[in-house]
Each structure stands twice: as structure tokens, then as C-alpha cells.
Amino acid sequence: MGETFNVADIFGEDVFNDSAMQERLPKKVYKDLKRTIEEGKELDLATADVIAHEMKEWAIEKGATHYTHWFQPLTGFTAEKHDSFISAPLESGKVLMSFSGKELIKGEPDASSFPSGGLRATFEARGYTAWDCTSPAFVRHDAAGATLCIPTAFCSYGGEALDQKTPLLRSMEAINEQALRLIRLFGNTTSKKVTPSVGIEQEYFLVDAQKFLERKDLIYAGRTLFGAMPPKGQELDDHYFGTIRQRIAGFMKDVNEELWRVGVSSKTQHNEVAPAQHELAPIYAPANVAVDHNHLVMQTLKRVASRHGMKCLLHEKPFAGVNGSGKHNNWSLITDDGKNLLNPGKTPHENNQFLLILACILKAVDEHAALLRESAADPGNDHRLGADEAPPAIISVFLGDQLEDVIEQFIDKGEATHSIERKKLETGVKTIPEFSKDATDRNRTSPFAFTGNKFEFRMAGSRDSVAGANVVLNTIVAEAFAEACEYLEKDRNRDFELVVHELIKKYATKHKEIIFNGNGYDDEWVKKAEEKGLPNIRSMVEAIPALVSEKSIKMFKDFKVFTKVELESRAEIKYENYAKAINIEARTMIDMASKQFIPAVIKYTKTLADTVIAVKAAGADASVQSEALAEVTGYLAEAKKANDALIELTDKASAMGEGKDRAEFYHSQVVPAMEALRAPVDRLEMIVDKEAWPMPSYGDLLFEV
Ligand code: ADP
Ligand code: MG
Numbered sequence: 001m002g003e004t005f006n007v008a009d010i011f012g013e014d015v016f017n018d019s020a021m022q023e024r025l026p027k028k029v030y031k032d033l034k035r036t037i038e039e040g041k042e043l044d045l046a047t048a049d050v051i052a053h054e055m056k057e058w059a060i061e062k063g064a065t066h067y068t069h070w071f072q073p074l075t076g077f078t079a080e081k082h083d084s085f086i087s088a089p090l091e092s093g094k095v096l097m098s099f100s101g102k103e104l105i106k107g108e109p110d111a112s113s114f115p116s117g118g119l120r121a122t123f124e125a126r127g128y129t130a131w132d133c134t135s136p137a138f139v140r141h142d143a144a145g146a147t148l149c150i151p152t153a154f155c156s157y158g159g160e161a162l163d164q165k166t167p168l169l170r171s172m173e174a175i176n177e178q179a180l181r182l183i184r185l186f187g188n189t190t191s192k193k194v195t196p197s198v199g200i201e202q203e204y205f206l207v208d209a210q211k212f213l214e215r216k217d218l219i220y221a222g223r224t225l226f227g228a229m230p231p232k233g234q235e236l237d238d239h240y241f242g243t244i245r246q247r248i249a250g251f252m253k254d255v256n257e258e259l260w261r262v263g264v265s266s267k268t269q270h271n272e273v274a275p276a277q278h279e280l281a282p283i284y285a286p287a288n289v290a291v292d293h294n295h296l297v298m299q300t301l302k303r304v305a306s307r308h309g310m311k312c313l314l315h316e317k318p319f320a321g322v323n324g325s326g327k328h329n330n331w332s333l334i335t336d337d338g339k340n341l342l343n344p345g346k347t348p349h350e351n352n353q354f355l356l357i358l359a360c361i362l363k364a365v366d367e368h369a370a371l372l373r374e375s376a377a378d379p380g381n382d383h384r385l386g387a388d389e390a391p392p393a394i395i396s397v398f399l400g401d402q403l404e405d406v407i408e409q410f411i412d413k414g415e416a417t418h419s420i421e422r423k424k425l426e427t428g429v430k431t432i433p434e435f436s437k438d439a440t441d442r443n444r445t446s447p448f449a450f451t452g453n454k455f456e457f458r459m460a461g462s463r464d465s466v467a468g469a470n471v472v473l474n475t476i477v478a479e480a481f482a483e484a485c486e487y488l489e490k491d492r493n494r495d496f497e498l499v500v501h502e503l504i505k506k507y508a509t510k511h512k513e514i515i516f517n518g519n520g521y522d523d524e525w526v527k528k529a530e531e532k533g534l535p536n537i538r539s540m541v542e543a544i545p546a547l548v549s550e551k552s553i554k555m556f557k558d559f560k561v562f563t564k565v566e567l568e569s570r571a572e573i574k575y576e577n578y579a580k581a582i583n584i585e586a587r588t589m590i591d592m593a594s595k596q597f598i599p600a601v602i603k604y605t606k607t608l609a610d611t612v613i614a615v616k617a618a619g620a621d622a623s624v625q626s627e628a629l630a631e632v633t634g635y636l637a638e639a640k641k642a643n644d645a646l647i648e649l650t651d652k653a654s655a656m657g658e659g660k661d662r663a664e665f666y667h668s669q670v671v672p673a674m675e676a677l678r679a680p681v682d683r684l685e686m687i688v689d690k691e692a693w694p695m696p697s698y699g700d701l702l703f704e705v
Contacts, residue, residue, distance in 0.1 A: 007260055014062060014139040015263035016055055024054040037134050038193065038336070040173075048101030055137060056085060056099035059148035062139040067099060067148040069107035069129040072164040073114040074573050076378070076465060078295050079154075081109050082147060105131045107152060111162060115576070117569030119160050126157040132165060135292045138262045142303065151292050160566050164467035167561050168288050171474035172196055174559040178481035179333055179341065185488050185496075186353045191335035196474050199284030199454075200294045201268075203325035203462050204301055205276050205313040206248060206705055211696040212311040216596075220588045221581075222315040222463070223380065226597070226678055228685040229321040230699030234274050242271045247705065248278065251308045255280070258300050264293045274322035275702040284330060284454075287470045294327070294466060310705065314463040316380030319698060324384045325462035326391075329469050332454035333357075333477075343453040349406045349416035352500045358407075359507035360480035361455070362397060365448060366514040368476040368555075369395035370535050370546035372448075375469040376459035377543040377574070379581035384461070386538035391447040391458050394529045394536045396516035398446030404517055407508045414505045445520035475561050482559075540578050541660075541667045547571045575663035579653070582666040586650040586674055593643045596694040597681050601636050604692040605629060631687060638680040646673045 012019075021030055029050045035041040059067070068080040085097040111127020129152035137150045154163035161167050172195065179194035212218050217225040244252065252269050259266040265283040272279050280301070282293060298314055305312035317324035333341040344358075345351045365372060373395055376385065386393030399407065402420045409416035443449050447459045457473065460466050484503055491499070513532045518525060529536060537543045546552060548564075548571045556562035562570075608629040615622035649670050656662040685693060 005257070010257065011260045011265075012263040014141070014261045016058060016137045017263060020058060024058055025051065033133065043105070043133070045101050045105075048105050050101070052099045052101045052104035055104065055148065056097065059137075059139050059146070060085070060097060063141070063146035064139050064148045065145050067103070067150060069109070069131075069152040070149040071109075071129050071152045071154040072291075072295065072465060072467065073154055073162060074117075074164070074570070074577075075115060076463070076577070078299070079109070079114070080147075080149070081107070082144070104150065109154075111154075111156060114154075114162060115573045116156065116162055117572035117576075119156055119158075119162065119565065119569045127154060127162055128157070129154050132169065132288065134169075134286065135289045136263065140262065160563070160569070164291070164465050165288060167471045167566075168291060168467045168474075170561045171471045171478070171559070172287055174478040174561060175333070175474040175481075178478040178485065181485045182357070182481045183335070183341070183353065185485060188335075191337050191339065193336040194333050194341065195336070196287045196470065197284045197332050197334045197340075197454075198287045198290035198466070198470060199281065199330035200290055200297075200466055201279055201281040201328040201330070202294065202297050202301075203272055203277060203279045203327065205274070205315075205318050205325065206251065206278065206305060206310045207276060207313060207701045208705055209306065209309050209311050211701055211704075214695050215701075216592050217585075217588050218311070218313070218318075221585045222313060223318045223585075224320070224698070224701075225585055225589045225674070226592065226681050226685070227319065227698045227701075228682045230697065230702065232275075232699075232703070234322050244269075244271060244278075245705075247308070247310075251304060251310065252278075252280075254304045254307070255300055258304060259297065262296060264296055264300075266297070272323070272325075274319070276705050277323065277325065284332075287331075287474070291465060291467045291470065298463075316378070316461040316463060317383035319702065320383075321698075322702070324380075326384065326458060327460040327462050327464065327466055329457040329460050329466045329473075330451070330454045331457060331470065331473055340453050342450075342455070344403065346422075347419050348403060349409065349419045352497060352504075355406065355410070355416075355504050356484060356500055357481075358399075358403065358450075359504045359511075360484050361477055362407075362511045362514055363507045364476035364480040365395060365397055366511040367480075368472065368551070369514070370537060370543070370549070371476070371552050372457075372469070372472050373459070373535065373537050374543040374546040375472040376457075376461060376464070377540040378461045378464045379540060379578050380463055381459075381461035382539050385459060386536065391445060392520050392526065392536070393538050394520070394526065394534050395447055395459075395514070396520065396529065396534065397514050398443040398449035398517055399515055400443070400450060400517065403450060404515060407512070407515070410501070410505045410508050411512060415501050443517060443520075446516065447520065471561060475555060475559050478559050479555050539667055541575070541663045544571050544574050544578075544660075544663075547574070572659065575660050576658055578663045579658070579666050582670055582674075583650065583654060586646060586653075586666075586670050589674055589677055590643060590647055590650065593639060593677060593681065597684070598636065598640060598643065600692055600694045601632060601639075601684055601688060604688050605633055605636065607689075607692070608632065628687070632684065635680040635684045635687075639677065639684065642673070642677040642680060646670070646677050649673050 029047050032047050033051060036043045066082040066084045068082045070078060070080050073079050085099055086095040087098045089095050107129035109127060109129060132151045132153055135151040137148060140147050140149050153166040153169060155166055156162050175196055176194050183191060256266045266280060267283050268281040270279055280297060284290060285293060301312040341357055344354050348354060373393060405420050406416045449456045457469055460469050487503055488499055548567050553564050553567055556567060608625060612622045612625045612629060615625055653662060653665050653670055656665060
């Protein structure tokens with residue numbers, strides 16, 4: 001058994017958090033910094049110098065030798081460039097350790113090698129990283145030693161966002177401004193700030209590292225590109241919430257410890273539906289911190305898995321035939337004095353502010369459904385959304401019985417007079433304590449579900465950053481709030497409650513079609529949604545245009561989240577990322593088929609043929625052997641043909657110019673050709689001697705971790 005420790009002692013130990021700042025910084029400097037963090041006041045360089053010095057001293061005590069500006073370029077991963085603290089050697093031959101305010105607040109990585117979508121030619125390589133002081137710096141310990149990591153935003157020379165964080169921070173400002181404006185109208189004079197708060201549930205798979213290394217598809221693409229289903233999948237539901245096996249438990253213990261040290265409040269862990277699938281969720285935090293922490297979670301899962309002789313798969317669909325992985329984005333709006341604006345209270349029908357906010361969210365999600373869908377688009381998620389797995393690609397909102405009833409009362413009568421009450425849980429067992437049930441049951445099939453005091457956006461992919469989804473949520477809701485405020489501010493002489501009721505009724509009536517409390521996994525829903533006119537966007541390449549629709553461009557510009565040029569560059573990057581991802585997958589398949597499967601099966605046919613001859617020579621009936629040979633050679637020929645076709649199409653796609661057309665070609669031509677190659681190879685796996693098969697099977701990967 002490993003060491004035990006008290007979580008409270010180690011939590012945040014490696015974070016330059018509020019208590020470290022308070023302890024280290026001179027009072028005035030601490031106050032100035034707090035004002036920057038809390039109110040966005042500008043920080044002068046002299047103050048930054050003091051902070052940098054103290055931060056460095058603190059980090060060195062933790063063993064740090066280097067610092068890095070840690071940022072989130074549009075690669076989907078985080079990036080960092082390390083500089084040590086040493087300054088030029090002194091005459092004595094010794095060095096000093098230094099870190100200036102300038103180095104803290106600004107970095108200058110060469111931006112030319114990061115995706116910019118045409119925002120900048122390669123010769124204009126300047127890009128800046130800028131300190132995000134609202135997400136605390138931390139010291140990371142790994143094989144490189146200890147490094148002071150400073151969360152930063154990443155922009156071009158012209159100030160265009162080249163990353164995920166900059167627009168997220170802008171959108172947080174937009175929603176803060178509009179939410180404050182709205183609650184002021186309802187008489188709130190005390191709250192100073194409204195923060196979108198986000199809790200991110202992360203799903204992942206663990207496989208044995210040795211077996212992982214025997215599969216090129218896992219190495220290059222992060223998912224299996226071939227593989228027949230084992231006799232057992234997830235049908236028994238015995239893995240979900242099942243007892244955590246010791247090897248996995250040891251891994252989770254280390255993950256938690258590392259996360260706690262860097263201030264990530266890892267809270268919940270359990271086995272997921274698919275075999276070898278698990279989930280981790282921290283406690284919610286301000287959106288930008290939550291997104292930073294989610295990157296730390298993903299990196300920590302990978303690093304610790306390797307240490308435990310395993311590999312962590314973050315891909316949305318590592319295995320066909322069992323569930324894929326998502327990232328659930330729980331979102332609410334919380335004031336600096338602790339009020340959650342999405343809390344309906346015990347009697348929602350009386351809570352006008354909440355109901356208006358809810359109606360605004362319905363409106364926002366309905367009007368920008370395609371954009372919200374786009375925010376969850378990445379190549380891996382194409383295998384989940386609208387494909388063989390749920391949630392469906394159709395955006396709808398689950399409200400639950402109680403709120404749907406209140407909304408219906410508004411639609412019918414322009415007001416609501418009662419709320420369905422919470423009931424006691426009746427188990428029929430006297431010794432089990434009684435408690436009140438939640439007002440409504442859950443709906444696990446809804447892509448956007450109200451869960452008591454927050455919305456859960458369940459479409460996001462497991463590997464993707466959820467910065468994009470939160471940028472969209474914050475901005476579309478800011479827009480709806482702004483419109484509602486304009487309406488309310490227009491005619492101050494009318495009875496406020498009446499005007500509010502009018503608005504709730506108006507929005508609820510107009511956008512009621514987006515509400516859906518039923519089973520989102522049902523085929524019936526797809527038909528019904530189509531009748532309602534809700535968009536059903538089944539793939540990433542079909543989703544991207546929503547980013548640059550007139551409606552999106554106008555909204556993002558109005559709320560200063562993206563300029564038109566930034567949006568266009570992002571769309572371009574997304575098309576390219578898609579094309580690159582499929583190209584890697586196709587080429588990996590070709591490699592595996594040409595060098596592993598086809599040669600292995602050819603060898604196997606020789607064994608079969610020799611056997612047929614031998615059996616016949618012995619004067620026995622060789623019909624079974626002959627049939628096996630015929631079947632195997634049949635699929636072999638099919639595989640060879642499909643492989644040749646895939647080679648031709650992939651070469652053609654690679655030769656095309658970058659952009660939308662190429663991405664569409666990969667989607668419409670290359671992807672089906674990949675499926676055509678997979679089918680006969682998977683058939684072969686079912687009938688070829690296991691000894692002759694050149695790599696671990698699904699069964700080996702999923703059930704022998
Ligand atoms: P679930 O409701 O899905 O069963 P939890 O209650 O454990 O799961 O919450 C899932 C995630 O939602 C956690 O990260 C949790 O911290 C987060 N969460 C809880 N309340 C809020 C809130 N008001 N705003 C945002 N996230 C929240
Ligand atoms: Mg959840």
C-alpha cells in the first residue's frame with residue numbers, strides 16, 4: 001500500500017493561490033493584484049515586478065528551475081516554452097535567479113508554427129502570450145524537474161486571438177456585463193460580478209501500455225481503426241459504477257494526489273458504461289480556470305497512466321461497438337456574493353428573475369442551436385453525435401416536469417400560479433431514512449439538460465477543449481440578456497412584473513419547440529425534430545459553417561468576442577484539422593493493412609493450403625479446411641481491393657489545396673473508403689487463428705487491463 005496523506009494538507013500546495021499571495025506579497029501589491037483579478041483593473045509594471053519576484057522565490061522553494069507561459073493554441077493541446085530563471089553569469093562565475101514583471105506578464109513564442117488560419121503570414125511570426133492572472137500559476141513536477149507554469153492567453157501581433165483562452169475571457173466579460181445589467185433591473189445592487197461557473201466531467205479509457213504499443217492505430221490515431229467485437233461488450237451493465245479494480249484504484253489515487261497538489265479539486269471518480277472506461281470530475285470553478293484545470297486533468301491522466309504501465313485514451317471513440325467518451329460541461333451563472341442565477345428556488349413559478357433567465361437561455365439555445373452544435377464538433381466526435389451513438393446531433397433542451405409545467409402555464413396564461421411539488425422518496429423500507437426527491441428526474445439523453453441549478457451540455461468530445469462550448473454559451477446568453485434588458489429598460493413607467501411576464505411568455509411561446517423531455521436516443525425523436533425544424537447536423541464539416549454564418553458573425557462582433565477575421569480563420573483551421581486527422585487515420589489504416597494484416601493473412605492461407613493438401617494426401621475429408629481457405633481468401637481479396645482504393649483516394653485528397661473542399665472530400669470520399677477496408681479485415685479477425693493475428697484484439701484491450 002502506498003503512503004497515506006491528509007488531503008487538506010496537500011491541496012493547492014503547488015499553487016500560487018490567494019493564501020500564498022497574501023503571505024508573500026506586500027499588502028499594497030496584494031491589494032492591487034486582487035483588484036486586477038476581481039475587477040479587471042490594470043496592473044502597472046512596478047507592481048508586476050514585485051509579484052514576479054515573489055512568485056519566483058516561492059517557486060524556487062518548491063524546486064522550480066524553469067518557468068513557462070502555458071497557453072492553448074488552436075492545436076487542441078496546450079503549449080509551453082521553458083526558460084530557466086538563470087541570468088547572465090556574474091564576474092564571479094556564479095549566476096543569479098531572476099524573473100521580471102515583464103517576463104511574467106508577456107512572453108513571445110514564435111507564433112509561426114501554430115495554426116493561425118491565415119491570420120498571419122509565416123514571416124510575420126510575432127505572437128504574444130499574456131498572463132491570465134485570474135487563473136493561478138502553479139508548479140508542476142515531472143521528469144523535467146519542477147516548472148513554474150503561468151496560464152496565459154496567446155494573441156498575434158495585431159491582437160487577434162490565436163488561442164482558446166482569449167475568446168473565453170472576452171465572452172466571460174460579455175456575460176458578466178449583461179447579467180449584471182439584468183439583475184440590477186430586478187433590484188440587485190450588491191453583486192459586483194457574475195461569473196460563468198463550469199464543472200467538467202471527463203471520461204476516458206485505460207488500456208495496458210504493452211498492448212497499446214502493439215497497435216499502430218492507437219499510437220497514431222488514438223483510436224482503433226480495426227477490431228472485431230469480443231463475445232462480451234457492455235451489455236451486462238456490470239462495469240458502470242462497478243467496484244474499481246486494484247490496478248485502476250492505484251492509478252486513481254495517484255491522479256488525485258497530483259491534481260490536488262496543483263489545486264484541481266478532483267472530487268468524483270467511477271467506472272463508466274464501457275469496459276475499461278472511467279470518469280473523473282472536479283468541483284466547478286470559473287470557466288477559464290475550469291478549462292485550464294481540464295487540460296491539467298487530461299495531461300495528468302496520461303502521465304500517471306504511463307507510470308502505471310497503462311495508456312489513457314482520451315479519444316471520443318476508441319472502440320467501435322462500445323460507448324465512446326464525452327465531456328459534460330456543467331454551466332451556471334454565479335455572483336461574487338454567492339448567488340446562483342440558475343437556482344429556481346422551491347417555488348420556481350414565483351421566481352421571475354429565474355424564469356426570465358431560463359426563457360432567455362431557451363431563446364439563445366434555439367436561435368444558435370447550429371453554433372452550439374458546432375462548438376462540440378471535432379473529428380472524433382463525428383463517431384458519437386448522430387452516428388452510432390448518442391447524444392444525438394440535434395440540440396434540444398431538457399427542463400424536467402416541474403419547469404416545463406411552469407413554462408407551459410406561461411404559454412397558456414401569461415403567468416404561472418403553482419409549481420409541482422417535490423415528493424418524498426418511498427422505498428417501502430422503514431429503516432431507510434426518508435428524504436425529498438429532486439423536483440424532476442434526470443434525462444441522460446438530452447444534449448442540454450437542466451439539472452437542478454445548472455445546465456449540463458453533454459455533447460462535447462472527451463479530447464476536445466470545452467473553451468469553445470463555453471465561449472458560445474456565454475455569448476449567446478449574453479446576447480439574449482441584452483435583448484431582454486433593452487425591452488425592460490424601454491418603458492420604465494409600466495409595471496415591471498407585467499413586462500417581465502410578457503417577455504417570459506413571448507420567449508417561451510416562440511422557442512417552445514426546443515424543449516424536449518423525452519428519450520433523445522429514440523429514432524422517433526429524429527423524425528419529430530425534423531418536423532419541428534430543428535437542425536440535425538451530423539458531421540464536423542457540415543457543422544463548421546455555423547461559425548461563420550451572418551448571425552454568428554454579428555453576435556460575436558457585437559459582444560467583442562470574435563472579429564469576422566478571427567472567425568474565418570478559425571473555420572479554416574477547423575477544416576484543416578479535420579483533413580489532417582482523417583489523413584492520419586487513413587494512412588495508418590493503409591500502413592496496418594499493407595504491412596500487418598494482409599501479410600499475416602497471406603501467411604495464414606499458406607498454412608491452410610498446406611493443411612488441405614496434407615489432409616487430402618492422408619485420404620481424409622478436407623472440406624472444412626477448403627471452405628475455410630475459400631472464405632479467408634475471399635475476404636483477403638476484398639481487403640486488398642479496398643486498401644488499393646483507399647490509397648488512391650488518400651493520395652488524391654492529399655494533393656488538393658487546403659480548405660473546405662478538401663475537408664469535404666475527406667468526409668465524403670475517404671471516410672467511406674476507410675469503412676470499406678475495415679469491414680473485411682474485421683471479418684478476417686473473426687475467422688483467422690488468433691495465433692496468426694498480428695496484434696491484440698478488442699478483448700485483449702478491453703478486458704485485460
Ligand atoms: P451530476 O449532477 O451530473 O450527477 P455532480 O452533481 O457531481 O454530477 O456534478 C457534476 C459536475 O457539475 C461537477 O463538476 C460539479 O462540481 C458541477 N456543478 C455542480 N454545481 C454546479 C453549478 N452550480 N455550476 C456549474 N457546475 C456545477
Ligand atoms: Mg453529469
